[in-house]
Structures are given as C-alpha cells and as structure tokens.
Amino acid sequence: MEFINQIGWFIKLHQWRYISIFMAIVAASVCSLIPPLLIASLVDQLAKSQSVNLVDLWPTLAQLVALAISTYLLRFFWRYYLFGSALELERSLMVQLYSHCCRMPGPFFQRHSSAKLLNHLNSDVNAVSQGVGNGVIFFVDAFVMSSLVLVVLATQISWLLTLVVLLPLPILALSIKRYGQQMQSRLEQSQYQLGLFYQQIQQTVNGISVIKGHACQGASQQQFDHQLAQLTQANIDQARVEAKYEPTTAMVAAGSFFLTLSVGSVLVAQQQITLGELLAFNLYLGYLIWPMNAFGFLFSTLTMASVSMKRIDQVLNDDQLGYASQSPTVPTQQTTLIKLDVEYFSHHNHQVANEDSFAEPDQAALLFKDVHFSAQRGQIQAIVGPVACGKSSLLRLLLGSSMIESVQRSLHPDANIAYVPQDCALFTGTIRENIALGAPDASFEQIKNAASLACLSKDIDTFELGYDTQVGEHGSQLSGGQKQRLAIARALLTQADILLLDDSLSALDNATCSQLLFNLKCWMAGTKTVILASSRFDLLNHADKILLLRPEHLPLYLTHSELLTRDNWYQQQYQHASATEGGIKP
Numbered sequence: 001m002e003f004i005n006q007i008g009w010f011i012k013l014h015q016w017r018y019i020s021i022f023m024a025i026v027a028a029s030v031c032s033l034i035p036p037l038l039i040a041s042l043v044d045q046l047a048k049s050q051s052v053n054l055v056d057l058w059p060t061l062a063q064l065v066a067l068a069i070s071t072y073l074l075r076f077f078w079r080y081y082l083f084g085s086a087l088e089l090e091r092s093l094m095v096q097l098y099s100h101c102c103r104m105p106g107p108f109f110q111r112h113s114s115a116k117l118l119n120h121l122n123s124d125v126n127a128v129s130q131g132v133g134n135g136v137i138f139f140v141d142a143f144v145m146s147s148l149v150l151v152v153l154a155t156q157i158s159w160l161l162t163l164v165v166l167l168p169l170p171i172l173a174l175s176i177k178r179y180g181q182q183m184q185s186r187l188e189q190s191q192y193q194l195g196l197f198y199q200q201i202q203q204t205v206n207g208i209s210v211i212k213g214h215a216c217q218g219a220s221q222q223q224f225d226h227q228l229a230q231l232t233q234a235n236i237d238q239a240r241v242e243a244k245y246e247p248t249t250a251m252v253a254a255g256s257f258f259l260t261l262s263v264g265s266v267l268v269a270q271q272q273i274t275l276g277e278l279l280a281f282n283l284y285l286g287y288l289i290w291p292m293n294a295f296g297f298l299f300s301t302l303t304m305a306s307v308s309m310k311r312i313d314q315v316l317n318d319d320q321l322g323y324a325s326q327s328p329t330v331p332t333q334q335t336t337l338i339k340l341d342v343e344y345f346s347h348h349n350h351q352v353a354n355e356d357s358f359a360e361p362d363q364a365a366l367l368f369k370d371v372h373f374s375a376q377r378g379q380i381q382a383i384v385g386p387v388a389c390g391k392s393s394l395l396r397l398l399l400g401s402s403m404i405e406s407v408q409r410s411l412h413p414d415a416n417i418a419y420v421p422q423d424c425a426l427f428t429g430t431i432r433e434n435i436a437l438g439a440p441d442a443s444f445e446q447i448k449n450a451a452s453l454a455c456l457s458k459d460i461d462t463f464e465l466g467y468d469t470q471v472g473e474h475g476s477q478l479s480g481g482q483k484q485r486l487a488i489a490r491a492l493l494t495q496a497d498i499l500l501l502d503d504s505l506s507a508l509d510n511a512t513c514s515q516l517l518f519n520l521k522c523w524m525a526g527t528k529t530v531i532l533a534s535s536r537f538d539l540l541n542h543a544d545k546i547l548l549l550r551p552e553h554l555p556l557y558l559t560h561s562e563l564l565t566r567d568n569w570y571q572q573q574y575q576h577a578s579a580t581e582g583g584i585k586p
Ligand SMILES: Nc1ncnc2c1ncn2[C@@H]1O[C@H](COP(=O)(O)OP(=O)(O)OP(=O)(O)O)[C@@H](O)[C@H]1O
Pocket: 106, 107, 347, 348, 367, 386, 387, 388, 389, 390, 391, 392, 393, 394, 422, 503, 535
C-alpha cells in the first residue's frame, strides 16, 4: 500500500492506460475461466447421451478456439502496455535523479557518494520498475483472478466446497503479517550493503595507482572480502525470510486441494454435485494455485519496490536549501558580470545550514570573512593565497554551488559561467567528445579552435588518432598538463561570459602558460571575464585585480602593484616565484 502512495503521481499521470490494462487483465482472466465450465457441460452431456456425435461437439470447440484467441490478444495488449509503462517510470526516475544531482552543491555529494548514486540509478530504479510491472500482474492474479475463480466456484458449482477452499487462507494472512516487517528491514540492509560494496570497488579502481604504489593490494583485498562478506550475509538473511514465506503459500494451496478433494468426493457420493462439476472444480483449483503463490511474489516485489522508492526519495528530497528551484541570476549593473559579498564563510556553517537552520559563525572553523569581490567584462582576476586558504571554496561560491545566508551573490542576468575544477573532471571517451561536452552542437572546426586556444592542438596532432584518441578513465591516458588544457578547451568552447579556473595552469611550463594567457585575453575580446584561483605567484602580474586570502588576516583585494607595496608576504612569494620559475612575461 505504501508503494502505491509513493508512485501515485505516476499512476495518476497514466490513469487511463492503467484502467485499460486492468480491464484487459480482468477480461483475459474471465476468458480463461470459461473453458472448464464448457468442458464440464460437455462431459455431463456425453455421460448422459452415451454416444458421441461430433456435430454436437463443434459449437463447444469453436467457443474454446475463440476464447483462446481472445485470451492471447488481451494478454499481448496488457503485457505490452504494462511493461512499457514500467520502462517509462524507470526512465523518468533516472532523469529525475540525474538532473537533481546536476543541480546539487558539493556537500550533497559528501552525503551521497557516486557509487551509492549509481546503485540508486541501477538496482533501486529497477526494483521500482518491477513493482509497477510484475507487481501489477501479481496483484491482479492474487486478488482479481482468485476472486473470479471463487465467484465461479460458489455460483456455478458449490458454495459449500468454495467455503472449504477458503479455510486455510487465514494462515496466509498471518504469515504475510509476520514476515512483512522482517522482509522490509532485511531488504533495506541488503541495499545499504550493496551501496557500500559499489563504493569500495569505485574507490579501489580510482586509487589503483596509489594502492599499487604503496604495495597495499593485500589490505585492499581484505577490505573487499570483508565488504563482500557483509553483502552476502545481508542477501542470505533476505533469502532466509523469502525461503520461510514462499513454502507457506504452497502449503496453503496444498491444504485447500486436500480439503476440497475429500469433501468433494463425499458430495459426489451424496449426489449433491455431478462428476463433471467435481472435475471442473478441480480444474479451477489448479487456477487458484498460481494466485496463491502470487500473494507471495506480490508481497516481496512490493516490499522491495517500496524500500527502493524510499531510498530514491531520500536523494530527491535532499534539497533543504532549495537548489533545485533556485534561480541562478540576480540583475546587476551592465558591466559587472559577477559580484560576491561574503560576511563570513566556513564549511562547518555550510554543513549545519544544510541540516536545519543557519548557524552563527564558528570562529575556529572560519575560512574567510569580509570578502567583497566583483568582476567586470574584459578583466582577468586572481584569487591567491597559501594552500588550503579557501581559494577553491571561494570559486565554488562564485559558481553558485554553495548557498549560505552570510553570502550574497549576484550574476548578470545574461551571463553564464564555465568552470574548470582542480581535478579537470574528464570523462571516458575521445578528446573530441570531452571538448564538446558543454557544446554538443559545436562543429569540428570550433572544437579545433578551442583546442588551439588552450594550446592543446600540437599535443593532439602527435596522437595517432588525433581528436578521436580515447582519454581513458578520468583522462588516465593524458599527462597532467594535457588534462588541464583539455578541460580549459572544453570551457572555452562554451563561450561562457565568466570562466572560472581552479588552479588550472599549475602543471604547465612557463612558455605554454604565457601563450595560454595571451590566448585567453584574445578569447575574452573585452566582453568576458576570467577568474583564476592559483598558487602560482608568477602569473599574477597578468591579473587586473587580485584577491589575497590568508588565514587569520583580512582579505586584501588590490592590484598586483598595490599588493607588492602593501603586503610583505605577497612581495616575498612573488619574488621567490619569479626567481625560481623565471617569471611569466606580461
Ligand atoms: N566540502 C568541504 N567540506 C568541508 N571542508 C572543506 C570542503 N572543501 C574544502 N574544505 C576545507 O576547506 C579548506 C579550504 O579548502 P580549499 O580547497 O577551498 O582551499 P584551497 O585554497 O583551494 O587549497 P589548495 O591551494 O590546496 O587547492 C581546507 O581546509 C579544506 O579541508
């Protein structure tokens, strides 16, 4: 019942389809119930007449053939539309989950790892689809078919024998109640363990080079074995409940058979029913075996679907700050593309805010405060500071992936943002596909132009398959600098007004870096802005304005030359970088 509430929106959306499916199943069941009655009357007719006249048999045979054809057509119709709807629900849930994930900020992915999300997209979505596919069949067979059979038995053959059939049914009801809760908790446990198991595999695959480098394959194997043992145990616990429940339904069916055969023989002997009627009764009892088993399947399919739908809903409802409906733009002055005012920011406050309410600033965990940042068209701006001072966090605030009360962000209504994360975020596929990710309609010429602006085209020309070279998982076939430039090319192709680069030039040599900065200025054409988080101080003379973040210091937001005169620490870092790197010429 809980499952029906959970997917009520889908059934409502396709209510006419479900009503037609339901009627077709009922009609098919009725068609399949008539033959035993025809056979019973034929047997009694033959028994009375003592001779077989084939002409008398034809009408009954013709009716049987017509019923068989109708049953076939009706079954085809409802199966086609029922499983079609289940696949549609599957697709709809996948789209909802995927687009929800795409809108969510970083902390969401700390609560839901990618492996667990894949588990939701795969086995949970599949269990829900089974619920609206096979679940409907089991429901109709369990309730509709058994009710129809009982009505025919009671009205056409013997109400007394029909009551006898029903005697063992309370055992079925009691066992459903007893095993129901056990089944639910076992299913939840096994899905939870499956999520952890996927997570374990994903972490191992992603970190395989580190595992080999530290020669800790043994420990990794042990962890895997442990996780697998937990998963197997959870599945065995679930199978144990199923194994206890399913024979109960078979025993109830066998009990009904035994009782009706015993009582039926007495009724024939007392001439209360004919031999043909007892034969028909037995044929109908055969029809009841499957519906009784269907109770068992219905129960486990719906429990599984309900547990999975609950897990999917937990992900879809994890949006307490309203990112899913957030409007990304707030109008501001024409030339200012983006503006950010941060009263205070700490990840701790952010996480608390996600749970229930906005918390007061926690001084110990404070990352930065009093930041007033704004970028105009045609500017390159930089965010610098020592490691872990919060450069990436600030870029993510500019991106809008974190929303806190102490942070005000406004974006030009027509502006859009391209973001190059520190890890480049490359996808398995070719170089061409990775560059075109943000602009799938881009022509090959445009893709080549973006690669050229990102100083990547010469590297690509050296590859045997050129733009069709596979980058491998997370770009494993490319060097660090190639990955960074590929990610930049992808961002440039989107022609976004604001380009956010998170330490995206760290793996480049000075000559390439210099060329790339020159190309970026051409690409900006006085109308776009580039905001660069960097720990390379030798790049900073290219920036129009620099935000300097330092722990326990108020942020400074000045030009390069102003910072050189006003801040000793900045001056030292710049001189050191220029001396060791040789500096990048403006
Ligand atoms: N999602 C998060 N949740 C909690 N803490 C975080 C999160 N992201 C970053 N931090 C913490 O915030 C601090 C600043 O991290 P951030 O990545 O913003 O610094 P950064 O200046 O970009 O560092 P780096 O120069 O090493 O790239 C770090 O101490 C980090 O551990």
